[in-house]
Amino acid sequence: MSGSIQQAEERSPERLLTPGEVATMFRVDPKTVTRWATAGRIGSIRTPGGHRRFRESEVKSLLATLTREASTPVTAS
Template sequence: MTTPKRPPASPAPPPVDPPLPELVTPGEVAALFGVDAKTVTRWVLRGKLPGVRTPSGHHRFLRTDVDRLLRQAGATP
Protein backbone atom coordinates (compact mmCIF):
# COMPACT_ATOMS: atom_id res chain seq x y z
CA MET A 1 0.00 0.00 0.00
CA THR A 2 1.30 3.43 -0.89
CA THR A 3 0.64 6.66 0.93
CA PRO A 4 -1.13 9.38 -1.01
CA LYS A 5 1.08 12.20 -2.22
CA ARG A 6 0.52 15.61 -0.77
CA PRO A 7 0.01 18.49 -3.16
CA PRO A 8 3.00 20.82 -3.36
CA ALA A 9 2.98 23.56 -0.77
CA SER A 10 2.09 26.95 -2.10
CA PRO A 11 4.91 29.46 -1.91
CA ALA A 12 4.92 31.83 1.02
CA PRO A 13 3.52 35.27 0.20
CA PRO A 14 6.15 37.95 -0.25
CA PRO A 15 6.85 40.05 2.83
CA VAL A 16 4.77 43.19 3.04
CA ASP A 17 6.61 46.44 3.72
CA PRO A 18 5.02 48.65 6.35
CA PRO A 19 3.25 51.68 4.90
CA LEU A 20 5.37 54.78 4.57
CA PRO A 21 4.40 57.73 6.75
CA GLU A 22 2.55 60.51 4.97
CA LEU A 23 4.79 63.52 4.40
CA VAL A 24 3.58 67.02 3.60
CA THR A 25 5.38 70.00 2.11
CA PRO A 26 5.84 73.42 3.71
CA GLY A 27 3.29 74.79 1.22
CA GLU A 28 0.70 72.25 2.29
CA VAL A 29 1.33 73.01 5.98
CA ALA A 30 1.11 76.74 5.25
CA ALA A 31 -2.25 76.28 3.50
CA LEU A 32 -3.63 74.35 6.49
CA PHE A 33 -2.62 77.11 8.92
CA GLY A 34 -3.25 80.07 6.63
CA VAL A 35 0.35 81.29 6.83
CA ASP A 36 3.24 81.74 4.40
CA ALA A 37 5.55 78.78 3.70
CA LYS A 38 8.48 80.79 5.10
CA THR A 39 6.63 80.94 8.42
CA VAL A 40 6.54 77.15 8.45
CA THR A 41 10.31 77.10 7.90
CA ARG A 42 10.72 79.45 10.87
CA TRP A 43 8.62 77.08 12.98
CA VAL A 44 11.14 74.35 12.17
CA LEU A 45 14.07 76.55 13.17
CA ARG A 46 12.34 77.40 16.46
CA GLY A 47 11.52 73.75 17.19
CA LYS A 48 7.76 74.27 16.98
CA LEU A 49 7.36 71.71 14.18
CA PRO A 50 9.75 68.78 13.71
CA GLY A 51 10.68 68.14 10.12
CA VAL A 52 12.88 66.00 7.95
CA ARG A 53 15.10 67.00 5.07
CA THR A 54 15.03 65.25 1.73
CA PRO A 55 18.36 64.37 0.12
CA SER A 56 17.89 67.47 -2.05
CA GLY A 57 17.54 69.68 1.06
CA HIS A 58 13.79 70.31 1.07
CA HIS A 59 11.74 70.20 4.27
CA ARG A 60 9.00 67.63 4.70
CA PHE A 61 6.76 67.05 7.70
CA LEU A 62 5.04 63.99 9.11
CA ARG A 63 1.29 64.41 8.76
CA THR A 64 0.88 63.21 12.36
CA ASP A 65 3.11 66.06 13.59
CA VAL A 66 1.14 68.59 11.56
CA ASP A 67 -2.17 67.22 12.89
CA ARG A 68 -0.84 67.49 16.46
CA LEU A 69 0.13 71.12 15.90
CA LEU A 70 -3.29 71.83 14.39
CA ARG A 71 -4.98 70.37 17.47
CA GLN A 72 -2.76 72.48 19.72
CA ALA A 73 -3.78 75.54 17.73
CA GLY A 74 -7.44 74.63 18.24
CA ALA A 75 -8.12 73.63 14.64
CA THR A 76 -9.53 70.35 13.36
CA PRO A 77 -7.11 68.26 11.22
Template sequence: MEQVRAETQAEASAERLLSPAEVAEQFGVDVRTVARWEHDGRLTAIRTLGGHRRYLQREVLVLLAARAKGTA
Protein backbone atom coordinates in the same frame (compact mmCIF):
# COMPACT_ATOMS: atom_id res chain seq x y z
CA MET B 1 22.33 61.71 17.14
CA GLU B 2 22.66 59.44 14.12
CA GLN B 3 20.35 56.89 15.75
CA VAL B 4 17.69 59.54 16.31
CA ARG B 5 18.02 60.69 12.70
CA ALA B 6 17.71 57.09 11.46
CA GLU B 7 14.59 56.57 13.56
CA THR B 8 13.06 59.78 12.23
CA GLN B 9 13.80 58.73 8.66
CA ALA B 10 12.30 55.29 9.33
CA GLU B 11 9.14 56.93 10.68
CA ALA B 12 8.99 59.18 7.64
CA SER B 13 9.11 56.25 5.23
CA ALA B 14 5.97 54.83 6.84
CA GLU B 15 4.08 58.13 7.03
CA ARG B 16 2.96 60.84 4.62
CA LEU B 17 5.28 63.80 4.40
CA LEU B 18 4.05 67.31 3.72
CA SER B 19 5.86 70.11 1.94
CA PRO B 20 6.20 73.50 3.62
CA ALA B 21 3.58 74.87 1.20
CA GLU B 22 1.10 72.14 2.18
CA VAL B 23 1.64 72.84 5.88
CA ALA B 24 1.31 76.60 5.34
CA GLU B 25 -1.94 76.08 3.44
CA GLN B 26 -3.44 73.99 6.24
CA PHE B 27 -2.67 76.70 8.80
CA GLY B 28 -3.36 79.67 6.56
CA VAL B 29 0.14 81.07 7.08
CA ASP B 30 3.16 81.88 4.93
CA VAL B 31 5.81 79.22 4.29
CA ARG B 32 8.31 81.39 6.19
CA THR B 33 6.15 80.93 9.27
CA VAL B 34 6.43 77.17 8.88
CA ALA B 35 10.22 77.51 8.70
CA ARG B 36 10.11 79.67 11.84
CA TRP B 37 8.07 76.98 13.63
CA GLU B 38 10.76 74.47 12.69
CA HIS B 39 13.45 76.78 14.07
CA ASP B 40 11.40 77.23 17.29
CA GLY B 41 11.00 73.46 17.66
CA ARG B 42 7.26 73.26 17.02
CA LEU B 43 7.82 71.06 13.95
CA THR B 44 10.58 68.68 12.92
CA ALA B 45 11.78 68.88 9.34
CA ILE B 46 13.06 65.88 7.47
CA ARG B 47 15.35 66.67 4.56
CA THR B 48 14.92 64.94 1.22
CA LEU B 49 17.97 63.82 -0.72
CA GLY B 50 17.68 67.08 -2.64
CA GLY B 51 17.76 69.09 0.59
CA HIS B 52 14.07 70.05 0.64
CA ARG B 53 12.17 70.15 3.91
CA ARG B 54 9.29 67.79 4.59
CA TYR B 55 7.14 67.52 7.69
CA LEU B 56 5.49 64.47 9.25
CA GLN B 57 1.75 64.66 8.78
CA ARG B 58 1.27 63.34 12.33
CA GLU B 59 3.18 66.30 13.81
CA VAL B 60 1.23 68.76 11.68
CA LEU B 61 -2.09 67.27 12.83
CA VAL B 62 -1.02 67.50 16.49
CA LEU B 63 -0.10 71.15 16.03
CA LEU B 64 -3.40 71.83 14.25
CA ALA B 65 -5.33 70.21 17.10
CA ALA B 66 -3.39 72.25 19.69
CA ARG B 67 -4.07 75.40 17.73
CA ALA B 68 -7.79 74.60 17.60
CA LYS B 69 -7.80 74.19 21.39
CA GLY B 70 -5.94 77.47 21.76
CA THR B 71 -2.80 75.94 23.26
CA ALA B 72 -0.41 76.51 20.34
Protein backbone atom coordinates in the same frame (compact mmCIF):
# COMPACT_ATOMS: atom_id res chain seq x y z
CA MET C 1 -10.38 44.96 7.85
CA SER C 2 -8.62 41.89 6.53
CA GLY C 3 -5.22 40.97 7.95
CA SER C 4 -3.24 41.60 4.77
CA ILE C 5 -4.74 45.06 4.23
CA GLN C 6 -4.15 46.03 7.86
CA GLN C 7 -0.52 44.82 7.69
CA ALA C 8 0.05 46.78 4.50
CA GLU C 9 -1.28 49.95 6.14
CA GLU C 10 0.94 49.44 9.17
CA ARG C 11 4.01 49.10 6.91
CA SER C 12 3.17 52.04 4.68
CA PRO C 13 5.31 55.10 5.38
CA GLU C 14 3.73 58.16 6.88
CA ARG C 15 2.77 60.88 4.44
CA LEU C 16 5.20 63.79 4.35
CA LEU C 17 3.95 67.30 3.64
CA THR C 18 5.70 70.18 1.92
CA PRO C 19 6.03 73.57 3.61
CA GLY C 20 3.36 74.84 1.20
CA GLU C 21 0.89 72.14 2.23
CA VAL C 22 1.51 72.85 5.92
CA ALA C 23 1.17 76.57 5.30
CA THR C 24 -2.21 76.03 3.68
CA MET C 25 -3.41 74.05 6.71
CA PHE C 26 -2.35 76.82 9.13
CA ARG C 27 -3.25 79.65 6.74
CA VAL C 28 0.23 81.16 6.90
CA ASP C 29 3.03 81.79 4.43
CA PRO C 30 5.36 78.84 3.68
CA LYS C 31 8.30 80.90 4.99
CA THR C 32 6.54 81.01 8.37
CA VAL C 33 6.44 77.20 8.43
CA THR C 34 10.17 77.12 7.67
CA ARG C 35 10.81 79.57 10.54
CA TRP C 36 8.76 77.36 12.90
CA ALA C 37 10.91 74.37 11.90
CA THR C 38 14.14 76.34 12.42
CA ALA C 39 12.89 77.46 15.87
CA GLY C 40 11.93 73.90 16.81
CA ARG C 41 8.17 74.51 17.04
CA ILE C 42 7.55 71.74 14.52
CA GLY C 43 9.76 68.85 13.51
CA SER C 44 10.96 68.47 9.96
CA ILE C 45 12.85 66.01 7.84
CA ARG C 46 15.34 66.98 5.16
CA THR C 47 15.18 65.24 1.81
CA PRO C 48 18.44 64.23 0.11
CA GLY C 49 18.04 67.40 -1.96
CA GLY C 50 17.84 69.55 1.20
CA HIS C 51 14.11 70.31 1.11
CA ARG C 52 12.03 70.23 4.29
CA ARG C 53 9.18 67.79 4.76
CA PHE C 54 6.81 67.50 7.70
CA ARG C 55 5.14 64.39 9.15
CA GLU C 56 1.41 64.64 8.56
CA SER C 57 0.55 63.20 12.00
CA GLU C 58 2.72 65.78 13.78
CA VAL C 59 1.25 68.65 11.77
CA LYS C 60 -2.33 67.52 12.45
CA SER C 61 -1.56 67.09 16.16
CA LEU C 62 -0.11 70.61 16.39
CA LEU C 63 -3.05 72.04 14.48
CA ALA C 64 -5.53 70.29 16.82
CA THR C 65 -3.66 71.55 19.90
CA LEU C 66 -3.55 75.13 18.67
CA THR C 67 -7.21 74.98 17.65
CA ARG C 68 -8.21 73.76 21.13
CA GLU C 69 -6.13 76.52 22.77
CA ALA C 70 -7.67 79.17 20.56
CA SER C 71 -11.22 77.98 21.28
CA THR C 72 -10.77 77.80 25.07
CA PRO C 73 -12.65 80.75 26.58
CA VAL C 74 -10.68 83.13 28.76
CA THR C 75 -12.35 83.84 32.09
CA ALA C 76 -11.90 87.11 33.93
CA SER C 77 -10.42 86.90 37.42
